[in-house]
Structures are given as structure tokens and as C-alpha cells.
Amino acid sequence: MFSELASQAAGAAIAAAAKWGTVRGLGAAHARVQDIALQQSVRKVTYYYFYSDVLALVFLNYRAQVALCGNAVSVCGDTLVGNVIRVALERFGRRTLPFRFRDRALAIRDVKAMVSEPAPISISADGLGRAGVVDEGLARLLQSRGGVAVPVSVRAMHAASLSLAGRLTIPLPGAALSVVIGRNVLSRRDIGEFTAELQAAILAASIAADALAAPGQK
Amino acid sequence: MGSVSSESELKDSIVRALAIELKVSYESILSARSLRDEFKMDSIAAVNVAFAVEEEFGIEIEINEGDRFDSVDDIVGIVRRSLGLELAR
Numbered sequence: 001m002f003s004e005l006a007s008q009a010a011g012a013a014i015a016a017a018a019k020w021g022t023v024r025g026l027g028a029a030h031a032r033v034q035d036i037a038l039q040q041s042v043r044k045v046t047y048y049y050f051y052s053d054v055l056a057l058v059f060l061n062y063r064a065q066v067a068l069c070g071n072a073v074s075v076c077g078d079t080l081v082g083n084v085i086r087v088a089l090e091r092f093g094r095r096t097l098p099f100r101f102r103d104r105a106l107a108i109r110d111v112k113a114m115v116s117e118p119a120p121i122s123i124s125a126d127g128l129g130r131a132g133v134v135d136e137g138l139a140r141l142l143q144s145r146g147g148v149a150v151p152v153s154v155r156a157m158h159a160a161s162l163s164l165a166g167r168l169t170i171p172l173p174g175a176a177l178s179v180v181i182g183r184n185v186l187s188r189r190d191i192g193e194f195t196a197e198l199q200a201a202i203l204a205a206s207i208a209a210d211a212l213a214a215p216g217q218k
Numbered sequence: 219m220g221s222v223s224s225e226s227e228l229k230d231s232i233v234r235a236l237a238i239e240l241k242v243s244y245e246s247i248l249s250a251r252s253l254r255d256e257f258k259m260d261s262i263a264a265v266n267v268a269f270a271v272e273e274e275f276g277i278e279i280e281i282n283e284g285d286r287f288d289s290v291d292d293i294v295g296i297v298r299r300s301l302g303l304e305l306a307r
Contacts, residue, residue: 104254105285107261108268112281115265140262144269 003080011087014055017173018062018088024178024212026064032181036120036150039184044147045120047072047181048138049154050202051127052169054081056154058088059171060179072120075099077127081168097121101128115144122152125202131167134202139195143187151182151202153209178212180205225294228275232293235270239263247290254288267293277301 036045049057076086078100086096097113100106114121129135142149155178156171171177182205188194236247240257253259264287268279271293279300286292 101261103283104261105281105283105287108264108285108287109281111261112265112268115269137260137262144262144266 003083007080007083007087010084011091014058014084014088015062015091018059018171021059021063021174022176023060023063024176025180025209029179029181030064032150036148036181036184039148044118044145045072046142046145046147046149047120047122047152048125048134048142048149048198048202049122049152050132050206051124052131052167053152053154054085054124055169056156056159056171056177057122057152058085058092059156060154060177061089061092061094063177071095072122073097073117075114075121075123077124078102095119111141114141117145121145125151125198134195134199136191136195139191139198142198143189143191143194146187149185149187149198149201151185151198151205152179153182153202153205154179155209155213157213176213178209180209180212182208225298228297229290229294231274232267232271232297233290235267235274236290236293239266239270250289252288253290259288271297275301 039045073095074085074089074097076082076089076096076098078098082099086098089096097110097117099110099114101110114123123138123141125134125138126132127135128137156169156175157177158172158175159169160172162168162170182201185197185201188197233244233247236253236259237244240247240253240259240263242257247253247257250256268281271277272279275297277297277300279297281287281296285296287296
């Protein structure tokens with residue numbers, strides 16, 4: 001009960017803090033999303049991002065005032081931060097899917113829902129593993145889900161790091177954001193090669209987002 | 219898509235799906251006490267097995283809170299419940 005109240009309060013605070021500020025790369029990101037949406041009629045889409053970008057991604061959704069990643073359904077882990085993200089996204093009208101990874105039966109049920117979801121989903125690539133490294137579990141989820149994987153990287157020019165989970169970055173209110181939606185990655189049979197390709201694609205998107213966020217860029 | 223005529227047929231189908239997903243022999247699945255401990259079956263592998271069984275028998279498998287999905291017998295029980303009928307043994 002307390003946890004849900006805390007999540008509601010924190011989610012509302014994030015929603016309030018997220019609204020103002022500029023976004024670099026938004027036009028190109030919109031064009032990419034529209035291009036992906038055209039392909040979506042024939043195959044499923046999964047957007048993936050590094051967990052450190054998750055709050056910047058929420059800020060971006062508020063600022064862009066549109067569902068940037070189409071009608072993507074956001075996967076939220078059953079953690080304090082995951083619940084806060086869920087509240088913030090649902091306040092914006094986004095649909096979420098839970099991932100209750102601590103309970104085996106519920107985790108299986110939730111993964112089944114992710115694999116079956118016809119709408120695009122967005123999910124952290126490293127939420128359960130090493131920060132900045134695409135988890136092989138994500139690659140296997142993508143293999144089961146099929147379709148195309150699309151990396152997303154969002155950077156805040158001014159942000160604070162929170163030691164909670166060792167990897168959470170909180171954009172400061174009003175901080176400019178940069179966004180890059182990377183290249184499509186198609187599923188491969190070899191899990192090692194597929195994971196490496198997912199990693200390469202999101203690193204390329206991250207480097208591009210960092211470059212866009214550099215001083216002097218517009 | 220097929221129909222389930224007996225529990226042994228259902229069990230055979232589940233063991234085959236597990237053997238393919240976990241890349242181990244049919245016999246080793248049969249003798250396993252914990253698929254999670256012995257073959258590192260995670261939730262994605264479990265879902266792939268569930269999909270294979272669903273496709274074979276044209277059913278939807280419901281997994282409820284508290285279900286164990288860790289042995290062949292666990293999975294047979296869950297599928298039987300989803301089928302909603304008593305199978306001929």
C-alpha cells in the first residue's frame with residue numbers, strides 16, 4: 001500500500017518535471033517511427049533501450065506530446081523504480097505490461113504476454129543483467145517474439161545519477177534531451193551473434209545520441 | 219493442431235517440446251526432478267514449451283500464481299487444468 005502510494009507520488013512528480021525543455025533529434029526520430037510503423041503491419045516491433053535511459057525516455061514521451069514509439073506497450077519490472085515508471089507512463093495514457101520476475105509462475109505468464117503482444121513493446125535491454133550489456137534473455141525473448149528489434153537511446157544534457165540499482169540517471173527538470181532511434185535488427189538463429197548485433201546497434205544509437213547531446217549541437 | 223486422447227500422449231508431447239527447447243535428450247527430461255536446476259529452464263524457455271504444446275493441441279495454457287513449472291508432472295498438471303477435462307489414463 002505504502003509502496004503504491006510512493007509510486008503514485010513519484011510518478012506524478014516525474015510527470016510534472018518532464019514537460020518542459022527541448023528535444024534534439026525529435027524530427028528524425030518521428031520519421032524513423034513512422035517508417036517502422038509502416039513495416040509493423042507485417043511484423044512485430046520491439047523497441048529496446050538501456051535501463052540508464054529509462055527516465056529520460058519517460059521525459060521524452062511527455063515532451064514530445066505524442067507516443068513517440070507508436071502505440072508501444074512499455075514493460076515495467078516489479079520494482080520500486082519500475083512501479084514509478086509505470087505510474088508515470090500510465091498518467092500519459094501509455095499501456096504497460098508487468099514483468100514480475102521474482103515469482104516464477106507470474107514471470108512465465110508475463111513473458112508469455114510479452115511474446116504474444118501484437119502491438120510494439122518497449123523493454124530494457126539490461127534491466128536484469130550487467131549495465132550497458134544487452135542481456136541474452138532479451139535476445140531470446142526477441143527470437144520468440146519474432147519481427148524486428150529497434151534500439152532507442154535518449155540522453156539528458158543535465159542529469160543526476162542515483163546509486164539505486166547503480167545505474168539510474170535522472171534528467172534534471174528543463175534539461176534538453178537528445179533522442180536517436182537506431183537501425184532495425186532482424187532476429188537471427190544464433191543467439192550469440194544475435195545478442196552481439198543487438199549490442200552493436202544500441203551502442204551505435206547511444207554514441208549518436210551522445211553526439212547530438214554535445215554542446216553546440218541543435 | 220490435434221486433440222489429446224490420453225495422458226501419456228500429452229506427457230510425450232510435453233517431454234518432446236522440452237527436449238527441443240532445452241537441447242537435451244528425451245530421456246534426460248524424463249528423469250529430471252527440476253528443469254530449472256538441472257537444465258536452467260528460465261521463463262522464456264518455459265513460454266516456448268507452452269507455445270509448442272498450445273500449437274500442437276490447439277489450446278491456451280493458463281499459468282496461475284503459485285503454479286510450479288519445474289517438472290514434467292507440473293507442466294502436465296497445468297496443461298490438464300487448461301484443457302479442463304479429465305484425460306483417459
